[in-house]
Each structure stands twice: as structure tokens, then as C-alpha cells.
Amino acid sequence: MDAALLRPGAGRTRRGDARERPHGGGRPGGRSRTGPRGLPRGNPHARPGDVADAGQDRGGAAGAAARDPDPPGRALGDAEGHGAVLQEDPLLSPEDRARALRRRRGPLGVRRSAPRRRHPLSGHRCRHAGHHARARGAPRREGPRDAVGPDRTRTDGDGALLSRRQQARVAVLGTGSWGTTFGKILADGGASVTMWARRPEIAAEISRTHRNSDYLPGITLPDGLSATSDLKVALAGASHVFVAVPSQTLRDNLTAIRPLLAPGATVVSLMKGVEKSTGLRMSEVIIESLGIDPGRVAVASGPNLALEIAREQPTAAVISSSRLETAQSVAMLARNGYFRSFVNTDVIGTEFGGVLKNLIAVAIGIVDGVGYGENTKASIITRGLVEMTDFAVARGAKAETLAGLAGLGDLIATCQSPLSRNNTAGRLLGQGYSFQAVVKQMQQTAEGLASVAPVLELAREIGVEMPIVEQVKQVLDGTLDPRDIAPHLTTDSDEPQGERTSDDSEETSGGPLRRTFKRAFDQLRNGRRGALGDRP
Ligand SMILES: NC(=O)C1=CN([C@@H]2O[C@H](COP(=O)(O)OP(=O)(O)OC[C@H]3O[C@@H](n4cnc5c(N)ncnc54)[C@H](O)[C@@H]3O)[C@@H](O)[C@H]2O)C=CC1
Numbered sequence: 001m002d003a004a005l006l007r008p009g010a011g012r013t014r015r016g017d018a019r020e021r022p023h024g025g026g027r028p029g030g031r032s033r034t035g036p037r038g039l040p041r042g043n044p045h046a047r048p049g050d051v052a053d054a055g056q057d058r059g060g061a062a063g064a065a066a067r068d069p070d071p072p073g074r075a076l077g078d079a080e081g082h083g084a085v086l087q088e089d090p091l092l093s094p095e096d097r098a099r100a101l102r103r104r105r106g107p108l109g110v111r112r113s114a115p116r117r118r119h120p121l122s123g124h125r126c127r128h129a130g131h132h133a134r135a136r137g138a139p140r141r142e143g144p145r146d147a148v149g150p151d152r153t154r155t156d157g158d159g160a161l162l163s164r165r166q167q168a169r170v171a172v173l174g175t176g177s178w179g180t181t182f183g184k185i186l187a188d189g190g191a192s193v194t195m196w197a198r199r200p201e202i203a204a205e206i207s208r209t210h211r212n213s214d215y216l217p218g219i220t221l222p223d224g225l226s227a228t229s230d231l232k233v234a235l236a237g238a239s240h241v242f243v244a245v246p247s248q249t250l251r252d253n254l255t256a257i258r259p260l261l262a263p264g265a266t267v268v269s270l271m272k273g274v275e276k277s278t279g280l281r282m283s284e285v286i287i288e289s290l291g292i293d294p295g296r297v298a299v300a301s302g303p304n305l306a307l308e309i310a311r312e313q314p315t316a317a318v319i320s321s322s323r324l325e326t327a328q329s330v331a332m333l334a335r336n337g338y339f340r341s342f343v344n345t346d347v348i349g350t351e352f353g354g355v356l357k358n359l360i361a362v363a364i365g366i367v368d369g370v371g372y373g374e375n376t377k378a379s380i381i382t383r384g385l386v387e388m389t390d391f392a393v394a395r396g397a398k399a400e401t402l403a404g405l406a407g408l409g410d411l412i413a414t415c416q417s418p419l420s421r422n423n424t425a426g427r428l429l430g431q432g433y434s435f436q437a438v439v440k441q442m443q444q445t446a447e448g449l450a451s452v453a454p455v456l457e458l459a460r461e462i463g464v465e466m467p468i469v470e471q472v473k474q475v476l477d478g479t480l481d482p483r484d485i486a487p488h489l490t491t492d493s494d495e496p497q498g499e500r501t502s503d504d505s506e507e508t509s510g511g512p513l514r515r516t517f518k519r520a521f522d523q524l525r526n527g528r529r530g531a532l533g534d535r536p
């Protein structure tokens, strides 16, 4: 391990005598977690970006092709049945039909039957098209085009019907791991997708080779997706604009987007952060910066680890907008054989769910890095959900949203996956790396690190206690030893606390009543943030 990366021990608060335990790479049990370059293992991503503001792009493509288990052009052969379906489909142009048939015939001309499958996340029956390469031995699934179905319709942002004849033209801004994956979701759902990449070489790779080897090695992107580094080209005529840039860069990007946005276009945030300088959610920044009606803005959230979805593993998400029709039109675009979108109008809860689970995932990473086990992690996840819910509800969210995909669902996925960058950043901290060292070494955006301070400020404004998030902040600041993170705390008091902070602790502390008054007072005082609210 690189000793220079280790956090100096001075300045931390410590309880007990654990100071003597080996730490900073050593783990209870003695198993080394160090990987190549002397860094701990964990995040399998090795790609550009910067953990705190992702303002940098570092090379990471080398070797991606060599690691690729499924190189392009290896599409397995496909079904006669599919061909027949396609030939009968009156909604396909002759070129589309010919292209689809070409793709369905594998290199060896293998033909298979076309079973009908029930989507694992819904009760719908969908026809299999399967025009994508799939892993050997992996179960067959319906193909993206047929998942939409020839008789299906979508609505645009204004509720007008779009049939497959009027293929939606959409833009995705940001070609990192999530932007690229979401572009694939949309293209596999039948949309014509133009992605905007800040770096021309990424745009060129996506358009020419259907690959983004820096961010999604081994993934072949669909035909219906192309990329450009010209924002004007990406936005021209786009009915829906999906934004997946690091949260702290959003406002600057919106300045460039504003004059190029098609009239009436719907703008969808795929991001899970809050703006550090204002504490605003991403949809609020969009509404404020673009000066558009909140009903034209939607957010997407849920347990959505990019690489799993890019591998077409069945996944669900939530699309939320204050205008239900807007959420529905986005959800119709963001659905295919492996991805299903639910809708709600609780933008606050949906957005804060995604922001707050990142902070709990950092805490989980920290205790994982220290070497604590499942009891500690389950305690943090459970207490973390209470913090998330109390905070979000106090900001105007519905509690049920936090119990859904955008809250609990995403919390589970992020806390238990080594694919999560927030979890990985926490693990490095838990292993003894300093915040600066973690920021330097992380290769992709970990929004949680930038969200901690603004979330705590918002929590203080509304009188909500967030002891786990507070402790994450202290670890980031180097004032708390990771070994001392304590999941059970609601206060530093020795007095037993109720498990639910918002009801049964009332008798013991009187806290909720006090908090309710403080909240009401603070909301009056902080009218600006409340005024942008998009309560359901
Ligand atoms: N990766 C995932 O599994 C998921 C990520 N998200 C959210 O999506 C957002 C984007 O994350 P990822 O794509 O994963 O990050 P990433 O780190 O993989 O990619 C970030 C992208 O933004 C670009 N970028 C960096 N600075 C920029 C700037 N100043 N202006 C414009 N572009 C800039 C980078 O070049 C890169 O293309 C984050 O808010 C994240 O929380 C949400 C769900 C899943």
C-alpha cells in the first residue's frame, strides 16, 4: 500500500481502545484487499472522472477491449420466428426490416424458435425480438423493438399520441456510465437517440464502433444510438432531453443548453445529487436555469446500477414529474425488454431518495472497509432509511416514495454492490485513505461526497437529525475514526430512544414536536427553497 495515501491518525475523535488495531488496508482476519496499483479492491470501474466534481476526464480505455468478454459482431444467431414476426410487421420500414433480419441471423446462421416471455417486472407479455448479442447460456429475452409492440402507442410531453411510425427523437447529454446506459435503454425501447459527449473522441467511438469502452467495456450499443460532441446537433428536434452530467456541473451545462432546447421539449434529470452552493435538487436547478414550467421536467431514479442494466439484467425505475402525463411519456420511452419504468408525481421524494441513499452507501462502504459485518451494515441501512424518510418527508416528500424503488430499492442496490462508486469511496475511507486520496483515486462520479454538506445544511434548516450522515461528514473531514461510526445513534444521549424518530420517541424526548415547530418556522424563513417545490 502506498503509505502516502494513508490518513494521518491525528485529530480524530476515538472511543475505546481500538486505536491499536491494524488499520488502513489491514482488515480483521488479515485478508488483504489491495489490488493493482496498491489500491484496495472494490470498484471494478477503471474509468475517467473525478469523484467530487467529475470535472476531469482521465484515460481508462486501455485494456478494455482485451477485457471484453463479448466482443462486437458476435451476435448469436436468431430465430426464424422473429424474422417472420418482423416481416409481418406493417410498421417497420423495408430498411428496418432488412436490418433487423440481418442482425437476427447469427454468424453461423443459427436459427432458434421465438418463445414468448413474461417480463419479470410486470404482468405484460412481450414478444421476443432479441436482436442483441447475449451472453452464452444467458436466458433469452424479448427484443427492444418488439417490447414496444406494433400496436403500442406513446404520448409525447403534451400528451399527444406517438405511434412507432413517429419514432421519438431524443437526446441524452453526458456519455459517462449512466448517460450511455440510459441512451441504450431508450434506443432499445425504439427511440432514435443522439448522445452528447463533451469529448469528441468518445462521441466518435460511440458512433463508429457502438462502444464506449471507457465507461461500459464489453457492451455493444444499439443501432438506434449515435453520438456527437456538438450540443446543437444533439438537441435539434429532440422531444425529450435526458441529462446525466455530474450534479455540480449541471448549472453551467444548462447555460449552453437553454438557447438550443426545442420548444416544448421535456427535460429529464438522471442525476442523484444536490447543488452544493444552493442545496437545490437537480430538477429545481433545471427549472430555475432553463426558466421552464415544472410540468416539463421529470426525474428518473431507482436501483439502477449502470453496468448491470447495460448487460440487460431486468431492472425497474421510477419516473416522476409534477405533471403525470410528462412522467408517463418519459416512462413509455424508458421501457424495453429488460427495463420497466413506474411513474409518480412525488418529485421531491423520488429525487431525495436518490441523493440520500448515496450518503448511506458511503457509510456502508466505510464500515465495510473497516471490516465490520452484516449486523453493522443492516443497522446502518435500517437507521439510514429512517433518516432518509424523516428528511425527505420534512422537505415535502411522501413517505411511501422512500419505501419504494427510489428509496429503499436504491438503498439496497447501492449499499450491497461493489459497482456503486459511493460505496467504493466509503470503503476506501474505511480502509484508512484520506478524503483527498479517495477523490484522487476514484475514477467516476460519486455524488454522495459532494452532497453531504448541503444535505446536512438542509437538515439543520428543517430540524431533522441525521446522525449517520453527520458521522459520514466527520469521517470525510478526518475528525472521526471510521471505526467509530455508530449506527444506533439518534443522539449522543444515553436515554433509550424510540426506533421511529417521528412517533414513539415523542414521549422520551419531545423532539418531534419541537422539530415540527422549528420546521414550520424554518420553512417560512427559507421561502426561496420552498417556493420552487414541486409537491405532488
Ligand atoms: N452510474 C450509475 O450507475 C448511475 C448514475 N446516476 C447518476 O448519473 C449522474 C452521472 O453519473 P455517471 O454517468 O455515472 O458518471 P460518470 O462519472 O460515469 O460520467 C460522468 C460524465 O460526465 C462528463 N463530465 C464531467 N465533467 C463534465 C462537465 N463539466 N460538463 C459536462 N460533462 C461532464 C464526463 O466526461 C462523463 O462523460 C450522477 O448524478 C449519478 O449519481 C444515476 C443512476 C445510476
Ligand SMILES: O=C(CO)COP(=O)(O)O
Binding pocket: 272, 302, 303, 304, 305, 306, 358, 361, 410, 413, 414, 419, 420, 421, 422, 423, 445, 446, 447
Ligand atoms: O445510483 C446508482 C444506483 O442506483 C449508482 O450508484 P453510485 O453512483 O454509487 O455508483
